[in-house]
């Protein structure tokens with residue numbers, strides 16, 4: 331007689347959800363469904379690179395490709411509710427019964443109510459946002475009478491640092507292509523804290539600050555963005571003319587959890603409280619950016635969480651002792667411009683080309699978490715491909 335397999339429903343096709351689905355699908359007692367509102371996996375750490383002219387393939391991978399050869403059923407839907415008493419997840423298109431549910435919905439952009447940002451600023455958190463940003467860059471530079479001289483990146487965290495450094499080279503290249511003097515262009519990086527990368531050591535911040543200056547990025551710290559309009563952004567009382575303002579600063583937890591606050595308990599930072607098995611409610615796991623754990627907010631943590639819940643489910647099904655979750659401190663590696671990065675782990679620090687190699691290695695290992703060696707290597711190789719998709723450029 332065939333065994334009745336447990337229904338595992340994973341919601342979210344990002345770092346945590348995909349890993350959890352791949353790992354639980356290895357258990358023969360489980361039948362896994364992954365629900366996502368996107369048809370592709372967004373590899374966020376590579377988005378700054380795609381946004382500045384490098385391959386799209388490295389950072390946007392179809393879910394069909396990720397789950398090729400696995401038994402995971404992929405469903406395209408947007409989940410809105412959960413009824414944990416009936417063990418049912420409710421999406422816009424359908425309802426899904428589960429024995430175990432795993433949520434990894436990621437975060438959403440938060441403009442903190444700053445006037446004009448939602449209308450005028452650019453963001454690089456999705457494929458449409460990246461297209462809008464790149465089209466604008468090419469459009470602005472292709473027609474000299476509209477040339478934007480000032481490029482403002484808001485947020486001196488990892489994304490803002492990576493993007494402003496890459497942008498300095500990218501806009502200079504586009505300008506050269508159109509015969510525009512790139513020395514006229516200015517890149518500003520705005521940070522509210524006293525230093526860039528405030529979550530890293532002061533020494534690391536200083537090294538990155540120096541590197542950014544050498545790339546002609548001007549770094550403004552202790553500055554608050556107050557509003558933006560069509561032609562400028564107001565920063566600590568000073569109006570800075572710009573048509574290219576990129577917001578990399580604010581995110582907040584996915585609203586699904588607040589909307590279902592009868593089921594989920596939220597911490598002060600709005601992340602979901604979980605127990606030592608990453609469970610937020612009976613048979614409901616919350617992982618990755620959504621869970622209130624020590625190193626939440628990092629891809630490496632989401633991957634580790636996905637593996638962990640699969641272990642918990644395996645132990646439960648086999649009546650084994652369930653392990654307790656132990657958050658592990660990730661190594662932080664931030665690329666700053668071409669072939670240069672800074673890496674830090676506790677008191678250890680590496681900078682320059684060796685750190686760049688570390689980052690390449692980390693990116694490759696990250697692909698290995700999802701793909702076979704050959705497939706990971708193929709994706710990794712696409713990183714070095716320049717994308718020539720700008721018709722405006724070629725038309726000129």
Ligand SMILES: Cc1cc2nc3c(=O)[nH]c(=O)nc-3n(C[C@H](O)[C@H](O)[C@H](O)COP(=O)(O)OP(=O)(O)OC[C@H]3O[C@@H](n4cnc5c(N)ncnc54)[C@H](O)[C@@H]3O)c2cc1C
Pocket residue numbers: 341342343344345346347365366367368370371372373374375376377378407408409410434435436437454455488489584586617618619620626627628629630631632
């Ligand atoms: C620009 C950027 C750069 C980053 N760089 C780094 C880095 O260099 N190193 C690092 O460690 N971390 C980095 N991070 C953070 C890292 O990407 C996240 O920690 C990681 O993606 C979290 O994984 P997750 O599975 O929790 O969420 P995500 O990867 O965000 O996945 C969430 C998934 O849920 C889906 N979803 C959302 N709502 C619904 C819904 N209602 N119904 C169905 N599906 C839904 C989304 O479409 C998405 O597929 C970066 C983040 C950003 C934004």
